[in-house]
Amino acid sequence: MALVRRFVPFLAKAVRIQQTTQAQKIHRWVAPTLMELKRREDKLGGKKYYPRNTFLDWNLEAELYAFGQRLNEEFDSDLLLQAFTDRSYVIKEEMKQKEMDFDIKMKDNKELADIGENFIRAYIQNYLETVLPKFPLEGLKCIRNHLTSESVLANISLHLGTKDIILAAEYPVDNFILANTFKAIVGALLDSSGEERAAHFVRDFVITQLQGQDVNEYWPIEDPWTMLTDILKKDGATIEPRLIGEAGKNTLLACYRVGLYVDKKILSTGFGESVAVAKEMAAREALKKIFGTEDHMKPINFQLDGIPKPNSQSRYQISAS
Amino acid sequence: MSAAKRVQQWATFARTWHIFDCKWQDPYDSANVIKKYLMGLHKPIYHPMNDSGDVVVCINSKEIALRGDEWRKRAYFHHTGYPGGASWTLAWELHNKDPTLIIKKAVYRSMKGNLQRRHTMQRLFIYPGEEVPHDVMQNVTNQIRQLRFVPTRLDHIPEEVTKTYPKVMDFPEDYVLK
Numbered sequence A: 001m002a003l004v005r006r007f008v009p010f011l012a013k014a015v016r017i018q019q020t021t022q023a024q025k026i027h028r029w030v031a032p033t034l035m036e037l038k039r040r041e042d043k044l045g046g047k048k049y050y051p052r053n054t055f056l057d058w059n060l061e062a063e064l065y066a067f068g069q070r071l072n073e074e075f076d077s078d079l080l081l082q083a084f085t086d087r088s089y090v091i092k093e094e095m096k097q098k099e100m101d102f103d104i105k106m107k108d109n110k111e112l113a114d115i116g117e118n119f120i121r122a123y124i125q126n127y128l129e130t131v132l133p134k135f136p137l138e139g140l141k142c143i144r145n146h147l148t149s150e151s152v153l154a155n156i157s158l159h160l161g162t163k164d165i166i167l168a169a170e171y172p173v174d175n176f177i178l179a180n181t182f183k184a185i186v187g188a189l190l191d192s193s194g195e196e197r198a199a200h201f202v203r204d205f206v207i208t209q210l211q212g213q214d215v216n217e218y219w220p221i222e223d224p225w226t227m228l229t230d231i232l233k234k235d236g237a238t239i240e241p242r243l244i245g246e247a248g249k250n251t252l253l254a255c256y257r258v259g260l261y262v263d264k265k266i267l268s269t270g271f272g273e274s275v276a277v278a279k280e281m282a283a284r285e286a287l288k289k290i291f292g293t294e295d296h297m298k299p300i301n302f303q304l305d306g307i308p309k310p311n312s313q314s315r316y317q318i319s320a321s
Numbered sequence B: 001m002s003a004a005k006r007v008q009q010w011a012t013f014a015r016t017w018h019i020f021d022c023k024w025q026d027p028y029d030s031a032n033v034i035k036k037y038l039m040g041l042h043k044p045i046y047h048p049m050n051d052s053g054d055v056v057v058c059i060n061s062k063e064i065a066l067r068g069d070e071w072r073k074r075a076y077f078h079h080t081g082y083p084g085g086a087s088w089t090l091a092w093e094l095h096n097k098d099p100t101l102i103i104k105k106a107v108y109r110s111m112k113g114n115l116q117r118r119h120t121m122q123r124l125f126i127y128p129g130e131e132v133p134h135d136v137m138q139n140v141t142n143q144i145r146q147l148r149f150v151p152t153r154l155d156h157i158p159e160e161v162t163k164t165y166p167k168v169m170d171f172p173e174d175y176v177l178k
Helices: A002-019 A030-043 A060-071 A077-083 A087-100 A110-131 A137-147 A150-159 A175-193 A195-205 A224-234 A275-291 B003-012 B027-039 B091-097 B101-110 B116-121 B134-139 B159-164
Strands: A240-247 A255-262 A265-272 B017-021 B055-059 B075-079 B086-090 B124-126 B140-143
Touching: A060 A077, A077 A110, A077 A175, A110 A137, A110 A175, A110 A195, A150 A175, A175 A195, A224 A275, A240 A275, A240 B140, A255 A275, A255 B003, A265 A275, A265 B003, A275 B003, B017 B027, B027 B055, B027 B101, B027 B116, B055 B134, B075 B091, B086 B091, B091 B101, B101 B116, B101 B124, B134 B140
Parallel strands: B017 B055, B017 B140, B055 B124
Antiparallel strands: A240 A255, A255 A265, B075 B086
């Protein structure tokens, strides 16, 4: 008995160790403390950003060189610096210099951005025409406009790490400046390494944004039924919609399925909460099939080399709509 | 969400209406089948927190078939909550009172007792005969296969058919049939 009593404390300890849970313990004081700190910070005028490029050890030249090396591209150093110089920064510097009575000329990235933008637009157009050979030009224009939109380019630019290198009057820089800088970088690359390198750069960073996306979503079709009948009229085919399925007809959750038939062969099917919606969706599915962009289409090829030359003879013309 | 994704979702979660003919079926075996459709267990998207159950319409519940002498032996228990309020109703008595109750209780008992069970039961319609309201019948788009084959009774076959049916033998003229 004495032996048991001697070992009881140890046993109890051992048992207690086993009972410890794995849940993360966040103390009760953490949340109120953080809230209080936030309140004090707001009282002093909100969170302050300290741009990395105002620190003493910031070396712009080294950063620019590293930027090129990270991307595995060879940039002309002057052009790259110019690409990262925003108009607002030049104006700010000129005002400063006027006060101090001297004059050093600086170039902003406007010209480079223009060159870059034109190149990006032309290249994306060519590329899309090649990889989506049946998709109408109106649709390609919408996809291209999405890819060259400010938000998409700004997102790419931000993730390439331009935010701290950009020379601008404000910090953090807004989306317009980020997007503009990206265009200017492409312009600089075009001048330093030639068209093919710039094309591959645009392909790898901009066109790959289409990965996993449904390209049909960028092109809102107002009246798919008219568009479909117009296309099929050119081929001399007439289309016949048929109700091929329904569920819970008298309920709020009614679901209908409409199939479109050409010469008694099924072309596509569509679902909807009413027959009209189902018919419209079936027309959309049929259009996707004709344009070669169904849900099960082959993934877009992101590995075309050089600047592709599309031949758009088999393309459907949607000029009427 | 694009239009295509929206209707895809709509079609995936569409409620199908099934019909089940209870004639000469064991209600306790049928309940296990009906339960699957009510809860949506037959769908690949099933998840306990999904609202993916279907609707089942049972007809001919008057003509269910119980095994052995279950009509006389099976008792349904009820307690009013007051002292001495317990009562045991035999299956045949219950069936005489309401011919839909046995199948309803069988389906209710076949499901796990949780908060969802009473809502799932709302999707079960039981009719004693073959008459189903027109608006309900319009929704039905699928039939659940019966568990047991229902043969045609001899006295339900028209007399002309039985008379013209080929015979192996005939009774002699002077044979007296009891």
